Amino acid sequence: MDLGIDRQALVPVVQQIVSAVAEWIRRDGVSPGTRLPSVRQLALDNLLSQSSVIEAFERMVAQGVLAARPGSGFVVAPPTALTEGHWYEGAEREWGAFADNPLGELKLGCGWLPDAWRESDDISYAIREVTRTDTGGLFNYSTPLGLASLREQLLKRLSRMHIVTSLDRILTTGGASHAQDLLIRTLLRPGDSVVVETPGYGNLYRQLAFHGVRLLEVPRTRAGPDIPALEALLQRHRPRCLFIHSLYHNPTGTSLNRAVAERLLELAGSKDFLIIEEDVYGDLQHAGCTRLSALPHDDRVIYVASFSKCLSSALRVGYLSASTTLIEQLASLKTLTGFGTSRFAEAVVATLLANGTYRKWVQRLRKRLSIEMAATLQVLEDEEWEVFAVPAGGMFVWARPGGGDRSRLQACARRLGVLLAPGALFNPGGEPSDWLRINVAYAADQRAQAFFRALGPARSTSTILKTTSK
Structure with a gap:
């Protein structure tokens, strides 16, 4: 087997071995149980030390790609060992963004x-603080709207962003994707149309498609959605919602400018649609920025955010702000489908917000x-x-x-x-x-x-x- 080792490359030799063997397994569809060449033969054929080959193979055993067979060398592991527990963004392996x-x-x-x-010490401290002071958080459900202490911290955060809201207009969720799912179930029906930016977040596309919602695409420009393209769309269709990333758009990294934001709000009012503004990367802002939720909008804008990207993907804590009527509907659905969110995770995030750590x-x-x-x-x-x-x-x-x-x-x-x-x-x-x-x-x-x-x-x-x- 020719591994194609490049000794001038910056990639370590052991990693090159791992990548080459993994590519051989993927490309040729090698069956589980197939025996690999001996360590000695592979090292000889590729002018490598046996220790490098052994280290690479042992790494792949630990990763579940290979299995060691005493007396028989190394074999390709069965499919369950290759795939069990491995989730990745996009659901298709070739997209490659593995978690x-x-x-x-x-x-x-x-x-x-x-x-x-990641700075795990701060999270560890918050976890110890919660377990010491809020034992109920370890055993009890959260409330339908979410933990009161967290929602109070969120109200302060939104106020600093000039987003006018109140405690009864804030709902906690299990991350931004959970918030989007609740909104889609509540606001939309199969056959409804919505406007989405392209390029945009693939998981949102799949959520909408799963519920039978029709996607109307508007190009994302450096300043936000392409307004002339959107206006042309609105001449032909009556979408229920527009989904948008205002700050540090995924994937382009662009942010909404004020003129585009104001025109979007004008169109939402005249054409009667809601705007769902996702702001999961907004905490990374350096200076002044434009959020639709911070502008006068007559409850046309629903604000969605999360701590998963900046803090921890394991602490699935997100939230949204909307009209009291919509919040009541979302809270009922949230309780019906999952008995609420994690009180413990919400208490940890509330602690990090309250003590200034976040x-x-x-x-x-x-x-x-x-x-x-x-x-x-x-x-x-x-x-x-x-x-x-x-x-x-x-x-x-x-x-x-x-x-x-x-x-x-x-x-x-x-x-x-x-x-x-x-x-x-x-x-x-x-x-x-x-x-x-x-x-x-x-x-x-x-x-x-x-x-x-x-x-x-x-x-x-x-x-x-x-x-x-x-």
Whole structure:
């Protein structure tokens, strides 16, 4: 077996072995139980040390990709060992944005922070504080609207964002996706039409499609939804809702400007539709920004946010603000479908908000992301990648290489141990696209840097062919 080891590459040899074997299993559809070449033979054929091959194989055993057979060497693990417990954004393996990644590849296109960036001590302290002072949180349901102490903290947060609301207009949820699901079930029926941005968040598209809702696409520009395109749509259709990311849009990283925001609110009033504004990355803002919810809107705007992206994906705590009538309906559905949300998780987040820990953490996170954003944009410029827009903050850049087709791009990424989130993930119909979502928190990794350089226009063809033919 030729592993195609490149000793000039920045990727460690052991990782190259892991990636090459994993690619062989995926590409050739190797059956479970298939025996791999012996460690000695594989090392001899590829001019490697046996210790490097053993380390790579043992890593893949720990990840559930291979299994060790005493006296028989290593074999491909059965499917249950390959897939059990591994969830990934987008549901299709080829999209590659794994949350739990058995092959150790770089999740360059994922939508969350690296584990190494997390500050677990602060969360651990909050957990100890909750278990010490609020024993009911360990055993009891939360209230239909959510834990009162958390909603009080959320009211303060929304007030600082100039969003006018009250305690009876705030509902906690199990993350932003849960909030969206409650809204879709309550506001929409099969056959209804809604406006969505494209590119946009793939999971929202699938939620809407699951409920039989028709998607009307409006292009996302650097300033927000394309207003002329939206106005043309509204001449032909009567959508019930418009779904939008105002700040640090996923995946383009762009933010809404004031003129577009005001026109959206005018259209919502004249054409009689609601706007659902998702703001899961809004805490990463550096300076002044425009939120639809902070402008006069006569209850036309529903605000949705979450702590999952910035704080912890395991603490599934989100919330929304809407009219009291809609909040009552959502609270009834929330109770009916899940007996409420986790009181314990809500108490932990309330503690982090009350003691200032979350505010200080987000301040540090903004600075770190700002440094990584500048560095990523610089290397993309140096390698002549096309960038859709220069984000004012957040964690995403929407970009595409200056040369090379999609198949070569994917082959190069696989060879370097990089997992991508290609443009097809962010199109309602899954149409192929040259654009990629890049998470700047992962872009300083040597594998990402090698990937950016390999796809530069001056080297795109020769470098990709060289890299993928090994």
